[in-house]
Amino acid sequence: MIGFNSATIRHPTEAKLLKRALDGDIHSANNVLRYLGADPGLCHIMQETIYDIRDSRAWSHLLHYLAFGRWGNQELYPQSKVAVDSQRIDRSIAEIFIQDEEEIESAAKEVILLKALKSPEPQLRQAAAYLLGLRGDLRAIPYLDETIDTGTMCWRLRAVKALAALKDERCGSPLIKALAINRNSLHREARRALQSLGHLSKLAWLKALDHPDAHIRWHAARGLGELGDASYAFILAEGLLDENYAVRWATADVLARLGKRGVPATLTILSQRDLTEQSRQAAYHALHGIVSRRIQARVKPLLVALHDPAASLEAPAIAQRLLMEWDVDE
DSSP states (O other): OOOOOOGSSSHHHHHHHHHHHHHHHHHHHHHHHHTTTOOOOHHHHHHHHHHOOOHHHHHHHHHHHHHSSSSBBBOOOOOOOOHHHHHHHHHHHHHHOOOOOSSSHHHHHHHHHHHTTTTTTTHHHHHHHHHHTTTOOOOGGHHHHHHHHHHHHHHHHHHHHHHHOOOGGGHHHHHHHHHHHHHHHHHHHHHHHHHHHHHGGGHHHHHHOOOOSSHHHHHHHHHHHHHOGGGHHOOOOOOGOSSHHHHHHHHHHHHHHHGGGHHHHHHHHHHHHHHHHHHHHHHHHHHHHHOOOOHHHHHHHHHHHHHSTTTTHHHHHHHHHHHHHHHHHH
């Protein structure tokens, strides 16, 4: 317990209720949780009371409820609550842990959460990592990564939310893993989280270009395209050779959107690699999709050759000549 001055208590009745709960009264604990799951007004009263009490046991009890649905190590009375109430309680607890009213309060939370990261109980580690992540503590990243690997769907979704909040390049790799787990809610949330990272997702997307799942390679091409950075064009252009149709065409679309900045990468693939008919069609799309009339005029001989039955012989030579000219003129 940190200790408090009773004169600073904003809600004396609720403070007495909370103190009884912290002393082990389960009926009071249930009522504290009902406050946290109630309408915003009542919820806010209990949140303020928790801040005012400044008793470090509150953080431990709330952490255990989030992890196990228990008040510390004690089972709660059966609750006749609809599911949304439980979700409100969880959100209220997260809000309490995110917001610090005083520095000493922040330190108390941190001690409890960091200790929980070392717990042998995976749910407690997952809950602590989630809350630390929401607090912006980068030490949570490896534990959030572990949650993506081993957690239930609920905890995986929370881990994705925390990784998105951290805004760090190291969050990209576990988010790619989450993206690959399924095609449902976790997939959608991981995709949104990667988008929210912006350019911090670049390294993760580049690595995902070699992912064994074609759907993830497709996402990687599109994700890189959204960044609009031409520095990865030559790596991205390898996707024109992909065995998967969707990956080839996603790659072609991105290269086309890069405009003249993507042309050298496409020309390099055409001039230096053995292409199948499918890859030549994708390369054609990458060049033909560029909106610049000036670029279209320059690459027209190559586009014509790519449509010719003898394309496998003529196109590489034309692409090589254009590439050499591009280096000089562009």
